[in-house]
Amino acid sequence: MNEEIVLGSQECVRSLAYVGDALYVIGGKWKLRVIIALREGNKRFNEIQRAVEGISARVLSNELKELEMNGFVKRIVHTKAPVVVEYQVTSYADTLKDVLHALSDWGEMHRNKIRREW
């Protein structure tokens, strides 16, 4: 038996678990897109909804709650005159930079590949 393969296999088991952990909190159709919109500077509910094309108010509301629970977002209510609600990305969301970058780059490459094929 080859040591390289055995080592690779152990790494794989770890990878499988870690990727599972990651997908558990940032998986799904919307979470990463909401985080991108927030990181860009969108702070208000309707602003975010417009930035993330296709998301409904109900789903956005749920996603924001989960993102808050997981420490990616802070919800700040300015209780005055018209009640204004602001969503802020936390510094923990910044730790996703590499993931976001890798996904975005791959998505770009993939889109170009698909276009070339048609």
Add this chain to the structure above:
Amino acid sequence: MNEEIVLGSQECVRSLAYVGDALYVIGGKWKLRVIIALREGNKRFNEIQRAVEGISARVLSNELKELEMNGFVKRIVHTKAPVVVEYQVTSYADTLKDVLHALSDWGEMHRNKIRREW
């Protein structure tokens, strides 16, 4: 208006679309995990199922079909004596290396953070 912010905003719109494209083909609970298992060297159906904890035969079957349609996997049938089916990762699956790495690293970091908090 600040140029930096405007630039960042344009990049964001691209990012949103690209990440959307990426999630369209590799999103969901299982696809990346199946690819990891394949990359590790698992080639047979039941082998993959054992490697990817929790996946059912039905779901694995569907995922493999989609992965095949998207060019990540080749299905090879050895028609002899007992019919043996082999799944091979293509070189296109290798383009996901950075994504896999980033997600795995982040997942590891996140798991450690969670453990520290409890």
Add this chain to the structure above:
DNA sequence: ATTAGCGCTAACCTTTTGTATAGTGCTAAT
């Protein structure tokens, strides 16, 4: 002869995710 493994697939059910519509109480603009 029985059992276990292989590579699935069909049928059915539950859970998750998403959509559509309506509505609340407030303010600011027309």
Add this chain to the structure above:
DNA sequence: ATTAGCACTATACAAAAGGTTAGCGCTAAT
């Protein structure tokens, strides 16, 4: 005075994703 925007939430429903169970025809081992 009406309309539009804000930040949602409730309700109801539909679609998509996933899980459970059973089973097929085959072979190799016990």
